Amino acid sequence: MAYAIRFHETGGPEVLRREQVTVGAPGPGEVRVRHEAVGLNFADTYFRTGLYPAPLPAGIGVEAAGVVEAVGQGVTHVAEGDRVTYTGSPLGAYSSERVMPADSLIRLPDGIDFETAAAMTMRGLTASYLLRRIHPLKPGDTILLHAAAGGVGLIVSQWAKLLGLTVIGTVSTEEKAALARAHGCDHTILYRQENVAERVRQLTDGAGVPLVLDSVGKDTVAGSMASLRRRGLLVCFGTSSGVPPLDAMKLVQHGSLFVTRPALADYIADPAERDDLAGELFGHVAAGRIGIRVGQRFALEDAVTAHRTLEAGRTTGSSILIP
Known part of the structure; x- marks a missing residue:
């Protein structure tokens, strides 16, 4: 019997429930996918807490990989038996199998498990x-990357080295600092012990950086702005510590800064652009130029424990759930 993790009210990890579900046949434009692995992302907690509203009761999770078991009418870009991955689909990835829109699926190269x-x-x-759409980076540029030992951080650091960039990464512990450096981070800052902006200025001969990639939010936004050079760009792409307050006058005071709060969905809404970004990513991973570190594996039925671990900051690299 298929099962899924669902929640009937918003709140802490304890609201997540394992429930048996009936998975029917796919309709027009849909597929049925059997999941082999499910992605655990901090954004999942935003839906669970209600920061991102969802009609209740709701499934949870937007990322998984598996095998297409059936296709509905009109589906042509994937077929039964295809290995696929996806992200950004309707909620419900925390499941052993599901019916979902076929348009979300990306065919998975044989060289990637x-x-x-x-x-x-x-x-x-x-x-x-x-790295490829937000800012016109050039070899020799230096960027500041928060949460450098996280799943995104480890990939960004490796990819940045391929682009000839210098990466300054912030981390919470010496262990995470070593992990970040092992994945290409040039300099690490222990943000709980050091003044981030002061260290960035020291490392850049007082100039600051043209780009800050900030997935933390409220706790780091002040240091991020103080680390930017004149007319630099702050990219707030996550809010693990809460939504940062932004005062437009602070942007002026720090040198006519720019700020963007992007969402992945807006960069993969166009299937052609999504396939272009995925193709470059898959090429690097399949060739071994970028390694993916799975730091934590949880059984899907242990989603409550997984969320508690994630929110406590006790993860490194990427985390997955196994149905």
Whole structure:
């Protein structure tokens, strides 16, 4: 019997429930997918807490990899038996199998296994648009990357080295600092012990950086702005510490800064652009130029424990759930 993790009210991890579900046949434009691995992302907690509203009761999760078991009428870009991955679909990835829109699926190259795919599709596509679409970076540029030992951070650091960039990464512990450096981060800052902006200025001879990639939010936004050079860009692509307050006058005071709060969905809405970003990502991973670190594996039925671990900041690299 198929099962899914669902929630009937918003709140802490304890609201997540394992429920048996009936998975029917796919309708027009739909597929039925059997999941082999499911991605665990911090954004999942936003739906669970209600920060991102969803009609209740609701499934949870937007990323997984598996095998197409059946296709509905009009589906042509995937077929029964295809290995696929996806991110950004309707909620419901925390499940053993599901019926879902076929348009969300990306065919998975043979050289990438299901666990790697579930660990990297959202994070890898995020790294892809951050480095290839947000800002005209050039070899020799230096960037500041928060949460450098996280799933996105480890991919960004490796990809940045391929682009000839210097990466300054913030982390919470010496262990995470070593992990970040092992994945290409040039300099690490222990943000709980050091003044981030002061260290960035020291490392850049007082100039600051042209780009800050900030997935933390409220706790880091002040240091992020103080680390930017004149007319630099702050990219707030996550809010693990809460939504940051932004005062437009602070942008002026720090040198006519720019700020964007992007969402992956807006960079993969066009199937052609999504396939372009995914193709470059998959090429690097399949060739071994970018390694994907699965730091934590949880049984899907242990989603409550997984969410508690994630929110406590006790994860490194990517985390996945196994049905």
